[in-house]
Amino acid sequence: xxxxxxxxxxxxxxxxxxxxAATTIHWWQFWTDPNIKPTISAVVAEFEKANPxxxxxxxxLTWANGHEKIVISFASGTGPDVVELGSDWIAQFxxxxxxxxxxxxxxxxxxxxxGWGMATYQDKVYAKPWILGTRVLFANRDLLTRAGYNSDxxxxxxxxxQMAARKINALGxxxxxxxxxxxxxxxLYKKYLPFFWSYGAQIFTDDSKYCILSSEKAxxxxxxxxxxxxxxxxxxxxxxxEDAFLDGKIGFIISGDWLLKRxxxxxxxxxxxxxxxxxxNFPGKSFLGGEFLAVNEASRHKxxxxxxxxxxxxxxxxxxxxxxxxxxxxxxxxxxxxxxFTSNDHLQTFxxxxxxxxxxxxxxxxxxxxxxxxxAVEDALFGSGLVAExxxxxxxxxxxxxxx
Amino acid sequence: xxxxxxxxxxxYLVLVLLLAIMVFPLVWMFRVxxxxxxxxxxxxxxxxxxxxxxxxxxLFLAHNMGRYLFNSLFVGLTxxxxxxxxxxxxxxxxxxxxxxxxxxxFMTVIVVLMIPAHILIVPLYILMVKTGLxxxxxxxxxPWLVNPIGIFLVxxxxxxxxxxxxxxxxxxxxxxxxxLVRIVMPLCKPALAVLAIQVFFTNWNSFLFPYILTSSDxxxxxxxxLALYQxxxxxxxxxxxxxxxxxxxxxxxxxxxxQRQIVSGITAGAVxx
Amino acid sequence: xxxxxxxALALVLPWLLTLAVFWLFPLxxxxxxxxxxxxxxxxxxxxxxxxxxxxxxxxxxxxxxLKNTFIFVLGTIPVTTVLSLxxxxxxxxxxxxxxxxxxxxxxxxxxxxVVIALIFTNLYQRxxxxxxxxxxxxxxxxxxxxxxxxxxxxFSIMAMxxxxxxxxxxxxxxxxxxSIPEExxxxxxxxxxGAVRRLFSITLPLLKPVALFILVINSIKSFQVFxxxxxxxxGKFDTSTAVYFVYETGLTTGFKSGYASAAAYVxxxxxxxxxxxxxxxxxxxxxxx
Numbered sequence: 009x010x011x012x013x014x015x016x017x018x019x020x021x022x023x024x025x026x027x028x029a030a031t032t033i034h035w036w037q038f039w040t041d042p043n044i045k046p047t048i049s050a051v052v053a054e055f056e057k058a059n060p061x062x063x064x065x066x067x068x069l070t071w072a073n074g075h076e077k078i079v080i081s082f083a084s085g086t087g088p089d090v091v092e093l094g095s096d097w098i099a100q101f102x103x104x105x106x107x108x109x110x111x112x113x114x115x116x117x118x119x120x121x122x123g124w125g126m127a128t129y130q131d132k133v134y135a136k137p138w139i140l141g142t143r144v145l146f147a148n149r150d151l152l153t154r155a156g157y158n159s160d161x162x163x164x165x166x167x168x169x170q171m172a173a174r175k176i177n178a179l180g181x182x183x184x185x186x187x188x189x190x191x192x193x194x195x196l197y198k199k200y201l202p203f204f205w206s207y208g209a210q211i212f213t214d215d216s217k218y219c220i221l222s223s224e225k226a227x228x229x230x231x232x233x234x235x236x237x238x239x240x241x242x243x244x245x246x247x248x249x250e251d252a253f254l255d256g257k258i259g260f261i262i263s264g265d266w267l268l269k270r271x272x273x274x275x276x277x278x279x280x281x282x283x284x285x286x287x288x289n290f291p292g293k294s295f296l297g298g299e300f301l302a303v304n305e306a307s308r309h310k311x312x313x314x315x316x317x318x319x320x321x322x323x324x325x326x327x328x329x330x331x332x333x334x335x336x337x338x339x340x341x342x343x344x345x346x347x348x349f350t351s352n353d354h355l356q357t358f359x360x361x362x363x364x365x366x367x368x369x370x371x372x373x374x375x376x377x378x379x380x381x382x383x384a385v386e387d388a389l390f391g392s393g394l395v396a397e398x399x400x401x402x403x404x405x406x407x408x409x410x411x412x
Numbered sequence: 413x414x415x416x417x418x419x420x421x422x423x424y425l426v427l428v429l430l431l432a433i434m435v436f437p438l439v440w441m442f443r444v445x446x447x448x449x450x451x452x453x454x455x456x457x458x459x460x461x462x463x464x465x466x467x468x469x470x471l472f473l474a475h476n477m478g479r480y481l482f483n484s485l486f487v488g489l490t491x492x493x494x495x496x497x498x499x500x501x502x503x504x505x506x507x508x509x510x511x512x513x514x515x516x517x518f519m520t521v522i523v524v525l526m527i528p529a530h531i532l533i534v535p536l537y538i539l540m541v542k543t544g545l546x547x548x549x550x551x552x553x554x555p556w557l558v559n560p561i562g563i564f565l566v567x568x569x570x571x572x573x574x575x576x577x578x579x580x581x582x583x584x585x586x587x588x589x590x591x592l593v594r595i596v597m598p599l600c601k602p603a604l605a606v607l608a609i610q611v612f613f614t615n616w617n618s619f620l621f622p623y624i625l626t627s628s629d630x631x632x633x634x635x636x637x638l639a640l641y642q643x644x645x646x647x648x649x650x651x652x653x654x655x656x657x658x659x660x661x662x663x664x665x666x667x668x669x670x671q672r673q674i675v676s677g678i679t680a681g682a683v684x685x
Numbered sequence: 686x687x688x689x690x691x692x693a694l695a696l697v698l699p700w701l702l703t704l705a706v707f708w709l710f711p712l713x714x715x716x717x718x719x720x721x722x723x724x725x726x727x728x729x730x731x732x733x734x735x736x737x738x739x740x741x742x743x744x745x746x747x748x749x750x751l752k753n754t755f756i757f758v759l760g761t762i763p764v765t766t767v768l769s770l771x772x773x774x775x776x777x778x779x780x781x782x783x784x785x786x787x788x789x790x791x792x793x794x795x796x797x798x799v800v801i802a803l804i805f806t807n808l809y810q811r812x813x814x815x816x817x818x819x820x821x822x823x824x825x826x827x828x829x830x831x832x833x834x835x836x837x838x839x840f841s842i843m844a845m846x847x848x849x850x851x852x853x854x855x856x857x858x859x860x861x862x863x864s865i866p867e868e869x870x871x872x873x874x875x876x877x878x879g880a881v882r883r884l885f886s887i888t889l890p891l892l893k894p895v896a897l898f899i900l901v902i903n904s905i906k907s908f909q910v911f912x913x914x915x916x917x918x919x920g921k922f923d924t925s926t927a928v929y930f931v932y933e934t935g936l937t938t939g940f941k942s943g944y945a946s947a948a949a950y951v952x953x954x955x956x957x958x959x960x961x962x963x964x965x966x967x968x969x970x971x972x973x974x
Contacts, residue, residue, distance in 0.1 A: 041643045042475040067627040070639045076936045077624055083725040084538040104726045190833040191921035243829040244811045251454055266645035273450040375938050427786055434790050437804050498699050505696040524708050525905050526956040528928045530935060531949040535711035555707035558700040588692045617797045635797055656800040663795040
């Protein structure tokens with residue numbers, strides 16, 4: 009217990025023994041599931057061995073409430089030296105001066121990593137990408153075959169997706185063409201945005217001056233999404249959709265690499281197809297996000313912090329982590345060419361998709377915008393049923409936000 | 413004339429029906445905790461022949477649940493004992509010496525209870541950090557050491573006890589401490605028992621403050637430990653259910669042991685009246 | 686003779702200290718925060734007077750949250766109270782296995798709310814047990830599951846809340862029932878009063894203090910319903926409540942702590958008034974026990 013350690017240390021210090029010339033840095037991270045934590049602890053132990061003068065203290069954050077804990081600690085000036093942040097939170101912290109500008113430190117090997125865009129705010133880099141995440145289209149080969157498709161057919165255009173989904177839906181009472189998410193915070197918009205971007209729509213104009221969320225293209229994308237939902241949607245929360253998909257009840261779903269983990273761990277028998285998200289005329293753009301590591305501006309051990317970050321994000325350690333967590337998208341390009349990824353078709357889909365994925369604007373107000381977009385989609389699917397009007401409302405909200 | 417009523421079959425039927433409704437989700441919880449980890453938990457699997465104690469074993473051998481259980485017990489018992497002591501002290505002072513008005517006490521009770529915790533959390537966190545109490549048992553104990561509802565409860569009880577015995581003792585020259593401990597406290601047992609249950613019970617499942625006010629494994633409590641099973645995109649149901657089962661146990665045991673006491677706790681007071 | 690003033694002070698001191706340091710201090714700070722535009726991660730902030738409060742009254746989200754909170758409170762409190770009283774009456778008599786039944790009814794109250802919310806999210810899902818049961822008895826639950834439809838989401842959560850709390854209040858009622866002297870019932874029976882008459886003339890009136898306690902506690906708790914919403918729906922489908930609004934506004938999304946504080950204090954006033962109402966309705970000039 010702490011008291012004992014304190015007492016022992018005090019005694020030792022009095023005895024003139026050098027207890028610790030060590031620098032202690034704190035790292036707050038989210039991989040606390042008892043199945044993954046050992047990997048993290050092992051990597052940290054390796055780091056401490058390689059750097060005997062640095063001691064790392066880990067704090068576990070829960071996915072449900074971790075963000076609040078981070079915010080409260082940074083707000084009171086007591087944040088950790090190294091913090092794991094989701095890509096959509098970086099701007100909030102960077103904009104208020106809580107993160108260290110590491111543009112110089114990462115310059116030499118920036119070419120070896122993907123995902124810098126999400127950590128760049130006002131032309132400065134504030135975090136290092138660690139594990140990226142995207143979404144791809146999964147399908148059930150057996151259902152496709154039953155619906156009359158070849159054994160290697162995949163939809164390239166959204167029109168093809170619509171047709172295939174309908175054909176699968178028509179197969180029977182208990183079979184659905186499309187897994188459609190119910191209103192879930194931080195999730196629904198990630199299902200719509202891929203189509204949004206694939207149709208060529210943008211949230212802002214290139215010069216970031218105007219919000220064009222309700223452009224013609226955006227409306228068409230939402231129409232498509234709604235059509236899928238209305239005509240052959242199995243509506244439930246993410247987990248419910250995955251369950252039904254893995255049980256062979258749904259033809260197509262959009263999901264992330266964790267689905268592969270589920271299939272493996274639960275020993276599911278499913279004839280899985282993974283392919284890039286379809287676009288208007290050719291494969292479109294998916295959603296890009298990820299976990300990043302940043303240094304606290306208030307840290308007193310910035311160098312040690314950066315060393316830890318570099319160690320954790322090294323190709324070898326990324327591969328180690330991805331294998332343990334069954335993650336598909338390490339940010340290190342070198343890691344991506346490891347046989348673990350290249351030998352697996354599904355992982356390859358993810359790696360390909362990353363190269364064709366957009367990330368949301370790096371903006372401190374992104375969470376508000378995300379909320380506005382989500383409400384628009386919710387309204388279109390579960391509320392008024394209109395498509396153009398909700399998008400227009402969302403655009404107006406974002407406009408107001410930007411005016412301040 | 414002794415009143416004897418036949419406890420009809422109908423009554424039993426209602427009881428059992430209620431039992432089924434109240435207990436079913438928890439039975440499901442228990443069943444899931446016995447499933448092998450990593451698998452799906454949908455309805456189809458419920459009846460599979462798949463029983464294992466591995467999850468419970470994991471909890472204690474690999475996931476440090478034993479420590480979390482200890483912490484919860486330690487904090488819970490300390491807060492409970494503290495409340496018994498301090499609430500009693502304050503209740504006595506307020507009951508016997510009308511120093512502070514009933515109203516003021518009541519206001520405090522209200523104000524403290526009615527403000528959503530999320531508003532207090534930020535200032536409280538900052539306070540804990542600045543005083544160095546962050547991430548220690550103190551952070552989990554000190555703010556909850558004296559519960560105003562407890563004071564209220566015990567005060568009402570003491571007010572129903574005539575002060576004659578105390579006054580006699582005082583005339584005999586007995587010190588205040590002696591009077592408190594030897595005379596008044598034993599009389600308050602029923603109210604203190606109810607207080608103990610209430611405090612321990614409220615504290616046992618509390619999550620938000622322990623989560624925000626601590627970081628390290630050493631002082632983590634059970635609810636926070638359980639929260640870790642809610643993973644990134646999936647919930648580790650089997651372990652989570654096993655953990656919840658373990659979390660329920662101490663309270664359940666407490667309840668069974670003190671059932672008599674709880675229910676009859678007020679009887680003693682009423683008879684006195 | 687009363688204890689000396691200094692003794693009284695000494696007795697009260699620990700409480701006053703912890704109260705002042707850990708409660709009054711944060712309370713004052715958060716109250717003051719309500720008059721600023723303080724945002725958690727932003728370093729500068731300024732005094733805005735009553736602007737937050739004014740904004741709240743035209744904030745559709747807040748109004749909806751308040752509305753839902755009232756529905757929640759007015760919907761669950763009567764049901765919980767009546768049910769827990771009935772259950773207490775049921776298990777107050779001596780019968781075989783009484784302890785087992787009592788413990789079983791009490792079980793939901795002592796299980797972690799988060800875990801219960803997770804379990805019920807599963808049960809309420811499309812294809813979950815509750816949905817299946819509803820279909821079995823001839824109802825037509827929404828196709829997407831009970832939590833993903835505005836007409837059933839809030840009520841489903843309310844039902845779960847009632848389920849979770851009855852055991853605890855049953856216990857308190859039980860204690861209250863025990864304190865009613867047997868002689869009263871016997872005397873009434875001699876005078877020819879039937880079971881129903883006895884219930885309304887003896888039991889209920891004498892249970893008033895206990896009922897008051899339960900109603901106040903339940904009100905305070907119900908007005909602050911949060912965990913269920915957070916775990917199950919995050920406020921979607923018309924389930925946002927006042928405290929969820931406070932949490933979302935203050936700790937996530939934009940970290941508008943000042944604004945959230947103002948909302949919290951509006952809620953506080955509402956709770957205080959509501960509780961005062963119970964006292965006025967059920968007050969008796971005697972001790973709570």
